[in-house]
Amino acid sequence: MIRNSAAEMAAKLNAGDITSVELTQLHLDRIASVDTDVHAFLYVNNEGALAQAAEVDAKRAAGEKLSPLAGVPLALKDVMTQKGVPTTCGSKILEGWRPPYDSTVVTNLKKNGIVILGKTNMDEFAMGSSTENSAYGPTHNPWDLSRIPGGSGGGSSAALAAFEAPLAIGTDTGGSIRQPAAVTGTVGVKPTYGGVSRFGLVAFSSSLDQAGPCARTVLDAALLHEAIAGHDPKDSTSINAPVPQVVAAAKSGDVKGMKIGVVKELNGEGYQSGVRSRFEESLELLAAAGAEIVEVSAPNFEYALAAYYLIAPSECSSNLARFDAMRYGLRVGDVDGASAESVMNLTREVGFGREVKRRIILGTYALSSGYYDAYYGSAQKVRTLITQDFNNAFEKCDVMVSPTCPTTAFKIGEKSNDPIAMYLNDIATIPVNMAGIGGMSLPAGLAPEDGLPVGFQIMAPAMQDDRMYLVGAALEAALLSKWGAPLLSKIPALAGA
Amino acid sequence: MALTYDEVMAKYEPVLGLEVHVELNTNSKMFCGCSTIFGAEPNTQTCPVCLALPGALPTVNEVAIESTIKIGLALNCSIAPFSRFARKNYFYPDMPKNFQISQYDEPICVNGYVDVEIETDEGPKVFRIEIERVHMEEDTGKSLHVGGATGRIHGAEYSLLDYNRAGIPLVEIVTKIVPGTGKYAPEVAKAYVAELRDILRSLGVSDVKMEQGSLRCDANVSLRLIGVETLGTRSETKNVNSLRSVERAIRGEMIRHAELLNKGERVVQETRHFQEDTGLTRSGRSKEQAEDYRYFPEPDLVPVAPDAAWIETLRAALPERPSIHRKRLQEAWAVPEKEMAAMINADVLNIVEATVTLGADPVKARSWWLGEISRIANDKDVAIANLPITPSDVAEIVALVSAGELTDKLARQVIEGVIAGEGKPAAVIAARGIKVVNDDGALMAAIEKVCAEQPETAEKIRNGHLPAAGALIGAVMKETKGQADAARVRTLLLSHLGQGE
Numbered sequence: 001m002i003r004n005s006a007a008e009m010a011a012k013l014n015a016g017d018i019t020s021v022e023l024t025q026l027h028l029d030r031i032a033s034v035d036t037d038v039h040a041f042l043y044v045n046n047e048g049a050l051a052q053a054a055e056v057d058a059k060r061a062a063g064e065k066l067s068p069l070a071g072v073p074l075a076l077k078d079v080m081t082q083k084g085v086p087t088t089c090g091s092k093i094l095e096g097w098r099p100p101y102d103s104t105v106v107t108n109l110k111k112n113g114i115v116i117l118g119k120t121n122m123d124e125f126a127m128g129s130s131t132e133n134s135a136y137g138p139t140h141n142p143w144d145l146s147r148i149p150g151g152s153g154g155g156s157s158a159a160l161a162a163f164e165a166p167l168a169i170g171t172d173t174g175g176s177i178r179q180p181a182a183v184t185g186t187v188g189v190k191p192t193y194g195g196v197s198r199f200g201l202v203a204f205s206s207s208l209d210q211a212g213p214c215a216r217t218v219l220d221a222a223l224l225h226e227a228i229a230g231h232d233p234k235d236s237t238s239i240n241a242p243v244p245q246v247v248a249a250a251k252s253g254d255v256k257g258m259k260i261g262v263v264k265e266l267n268g269e270g271y272q273s274g275v276r277s278r279f280e281e282s283l284e285l286l287a288a289a290g291a292e293i294v295e296v297s298a299p300n301f302e303y304a305l306a307a308y309y310l311i312a313p314s315e316c317s318s319n320l321a322r323f324d325a326m327r328y329g330l331r332v333g334d335v336d337g338a339s340a341e342s343v344m345n346l347t348r349e350v351g352f353g354r355e356v357k358r359r360i361i362l363g364t365y366a367l368s369s370g371y372y373d374a375y376y377g378s379a380q381k382v383r384t385l386i387t388q389d390f391n392n393a394f395e396k397c398d399v400m401v402s403p404t405c406p407t408t409a410f411k412i413g414e415k416s417n418d419p420i421a422m423y424l425n426d427i428a429t430i431p432v433n434m435a436g437i438g439g440m441s442l443p444a445g446l447a448p449e450d451g452l453p454v455g456f457q458i459m460a461p462a463m464q465d466d467r468m469y470l471v472g473a474a475l476e477a478a479l480l481s482k483w484g485a486p487l488l489s490k491i492p493a494l495a496g497a
Numbered sequence: 498m499a500l501t502y503d504e505v506m507a508k509y510e511p512v513l514g515l516e517v518h519v520e521l522n523t524n525s526k527m528f529c530g531c532s533t534i535f536g537a538e539p540n541t542q543t544c545p546v547c548l549a550l551p552g553a554l555p556t557v558n559e560v561a562i563e564s565t566i567k568i569g570l571a572l573n574c575s576i577a578p579f580s581r582f583a584r585k586n587y588f589y590p591d592m593p594k595n596f597q598i599s600q601y602d603e604p605i606c607v608n609g610y611v612d613v614e615i616e617t618d619e620g621p622k623v624f625r626i627e628i629e630r631v632h633m634e635e636d637t638g639k640s641l642h643v644g645g646a647t648g649r650i651h652g653a654e655y656s657l658l659d660y661n662r663a664g665i666p667l668v669e670i671v672t673k674i675v676p677g678t679g680k681y682a683p684e685v686a687k688a689y690v691a692e693l694r695d696i697l698r699s700l701g702v703s704d705v706k707m708e709q710g711s712l713r714c715d716a717n718v719s720l721r722l723i724g725v726e727t728l729g730t731r732s733e734t735k736n737v738n739s740l741r742s743v744e745r746a747i748r749g750e751m752i753r754h755a756e757l758l759n760k761g762e763r764v765v766q767e768t769r770h771f772q773e774d775t776g777l778t779r780s781g782r783s784k785e786q787a788e789d790y791r792y793f794p795e796p797d798l799v800p801v802a803p804d805a806a807w808i809e810t811l812r813a814a815l816p817e818r819p820s821i822h823r824k825r826l827q828e829a830w831a832v833p834e835k836e837m838a839a840m841i842n843a844d845v846l847n848i849v850e851a852t853v854t855l856g857a858d859p860v861k862a863r864s865w866w867l868g869e870i871s872r873i874a875n876d877k878d879v880a881i882a883n884l885p886i887t888p889s890d891v892a893e894i895v896a897l898v899s900a901g902e903l904t905d906k907l908a909r910q911v912i913e914g915v916i917a918g919e920g921k922p923a924a925v926i927a928a929r930g931i932k933v934v935n936d937d938g939a940l941m942a943a944i945e946k947v948c949a950e951q952p953e954t955a956e957k958i959r960n961g962h963l964p965a966a967g968a969l970i971g972a973v974m975k976e977t978k979g980q981a982d983a984a985r986v987r988t989l990l991l992s993h994l995g996q997g998e
């Protein structure tokens with residue numbers, strides 16, 4: 001049962017084959033059994049999840065009309081506030097904080113009857129590509145427990161791959177939904193910026209952060225996408241327009257006549273051979289399904305990484321200033337005679353990890369007077385150029401595609417002392433955030449050389465998120481018929497299972 | 498040896514710069530729905546947004562934008578078709594986000610001016626104060642530092658934080674540098690703040706109470722030797738909580754600067770705090786090392802792009818400039834300057850105008866509001882506008898007096914009744930049985946009775962000693978319970994005693 005897709009689970013709930021309480025309990029049991037090895041969860045809300053499930057069951061029994069995913073469980077990235085449930089963002093500085101309010105995403109999940117199992121692990125404040133930067137220890141990739149599950153949303157992707165949850169919420173600032181999806185053989189979507197409310201998403205980089213759906217199939221992602229998306233008056237940057245018809249697109253999967261643009265700059269050198277061969281194979285399958293493959297160029301993408309590492313740290317240096325021990329979270333050094341300033345300093349010293357401090361310092365420097373124009377100002381100009389690259393390319397194609405990341409999952413510890421190597425992991429995902437458009441990663445198979453999952457990235461123009469789902473569904477269907485079973489059926493069994 | 502003001506002016510020219518912060522009177526805060534009512538229990542008017550809880554996001558109060566645009570228009574500014582909020586980053590315990598959402602290089606209103614008229618040695622003269630910008634921002638919370646000698650954070654035993662004020666909408670109005678005011682600098686500064694206050698009040702966008710902090714002025718002044726182009730070092734004086742203090746603070750700073758400069762010392766660029774009791778300033782935060790606020794565009798808020806047609810609608814609905822309005826009223830009513838000032842000081846000009854609009858004679862309307870009603874307001878220690886008497890009540894009373902249906906004395910009783918909550922004037926008159934006795938027969942009966950009781954006084958009057966009439970008139974008034982028209986009583990009395998004109 002737990003290996004079903006969310007859509008299949010929903011059908012069984014509807015048919016009365018299983019109750020939501022039973023389904024939720026199965027997942028809670030699975031978590032209890034395997035999560036000591038995987039460490040996808042920071043907090044499991046047994047009672048809350050079962051109570052929510054019971055409520056859905058009661059409504060179903062009463063004959064109420066329920067939304068498509070009602071009663072299906074989900075794992076929530078620990079960067080989203082949920083009233084009364086600990087929210088740490090993977091940081092010591094928020095240890096013990098229980099938010100007094102629900103994020104809009106959580107409000108929408110609850111409204112749709114989606115059962116929230118608990119909070120998943122992440123790189124501290126979503127800064128990282130491996131979940132090694134969590135203050136609460138790394139998450140392990142269910143494909144190979146010695147490897148990283150991607151980051152920052154490694155807890156969510158690992159929970160999906162380990163069958164601890166059929167659905168998860170991620171957030172993507174530079175690839176934190178898509179890269180974990182790629183390295184765990186799951187599906188992750190970063191919607192158009194403003195498509196899903198950021199209210200209650202603890203900010204890392206406000207102009208780049210975007211919450212989105214994580215799942216094991218394209219259709220599941222689409223169902224979750226529609227459940228959480230839509231205009232929110234509490235988020236000034238939320239788009240006030242109808243949500244693209246992503247479920248219809250995921251059900252259709254018709255790519256006949258679509259032009260698919262392969263980004264010349266996001267391929268070739270620096271990309272693992274198995275990543276490239278799986279990518280080429282996917283292109284052939286899409287061509288066979290009736291799409292036209294064209295090459296497009298995005299000459300400014302090479303500056304994206306550098307610009308990102310100015311903009312994101314700049315915004316984070318300001319966003320994280322509120323963690324000052326005055327109102328919530330950790331407080332260190334509050335002894336008689338200590339000044340507010342020394343308490344702030346000590347708390348931040350103890351409460352923030354190395355990567356977070358690195359980025360706060362980087363961002364503070366980039367915003368300083370005298371350096372602003374050279375750093376933050378130039379980075380914003382690059383951002384405009386990247387958007388222009390996308391606009392030009394989208395004149396020639398309907399979606400753009402690339403490998404999601406240059407390599408398969410690396411070993412835990414392999415890159416933790418080399419920030420630049422770690423940053424390079426996001427080279428193909430970052431341009432999407434810089435332009436505020438949508439991006440999806442879905443499994444393209446296993447790399448022959450290491451047997452690990454490879455991700456295929458689809459990028460669509462702003463507010464045309466449905467196009468990603470069309471192409472994703474087409475590729476997923478072609479691969480499924482080639483393999484005969486979903487990719488995750490090949491995942492090694494976990495000891496606890 | 499302290500310099501005199503004239504000695505300062507003989508050698509130096511002052512250059513002013515004024516920054517005024519105005520708390521808008523919106524019902525909710527700048528970026529969240531919390532109430533803005535003053536004086537609530539600490540931390541009861543807060544929410545995840547204004548407490549900066551993780552994940553919370555600001556959204557802009559549209560009314561605050563409208564108010565700011567109105568202010569900009571009233572100050573002859575251009576309204577930017579596109580403006581942005583920016584983050585001003587610094588750490589302080591009463592700043593929940595540790596950044597203030599403000600506006601930096603793209604403010605909403607720019608390049609305006611205000612003309613102020615002051616009395617000079619050569620008669621009235623107009624000074625133009627150029628406005629550099631008007632921008633929106635949010636207020637911080639309040640810190641109460643307990644235990645220290647100075648009431649400041651250093652040396653305090655502990656500090657209490659109240660975030661009720663955090664996020665109250667503020668508008669900052671910044672002038673360009675103001676040279677050329679010469680010795681009138683303190684008066685010009687005061688007149689500017691007064692004019693600003695009047696304009697803001699006429700727009701209805703703020704309570705503009707300096708003593709409560711809803712209008713705060715930072716007064717910058719520097720001196721340069723007469724004839725020198727280069728600007729001197731300025732000081733920035735805060736805590737200037739009244740119009741009079743604006744004038745005193747600038748005058749005091751000019752003298753302090755001149756004394757330093759004369760001694761060959763330099764003026765330190767710093768914030769200074771005005772001391773109401775001594776009229777002097779004390780040193781505050783140094784600004785020698787410009788603080789780096791690391792401004793950058795606020796990514797959580799979309800830019801403000803007001804519709805041009807909407808701006809024109811707001812412009813068309815602007816009230817008359819208070820100073821022009823006052824001049825017009827003064828001419829129409831033919832009121833001397835001193836009386837005009839008295840009405841403005843008592844804050845009754847608008848009420849008097851409303852009363853006149855309802856048909857009352859300007860002189861009568863003014864004397865009731867400024868006299869009897871102001872006296873009652875003072876006795877009760879409430880603002881005149883908060884007394885339960887309206888311009889239409891007063892207009893009605895004035896009309897009754899001029900129709901001879903009330904005497905001034907009776908009118909006072911009616912006013913007293915209305916304020917006491919006995920109802921509208923007509924109801925008070927009916928309930929109290931107030932009416933002028935203008936039945937000559939009744940009056941004659943009273944006169945005869947009084948003359949019989951005080952024959953000696955009556956005799957004096959008969960003999961032509963008219964000042965004695967007052968006593969008998971008073972007695973008649975008493976006899977008629979004050980309801981007689983004293984003038985009619987006098988006529989009848991005199992003619993009764995053979996002294997008719």
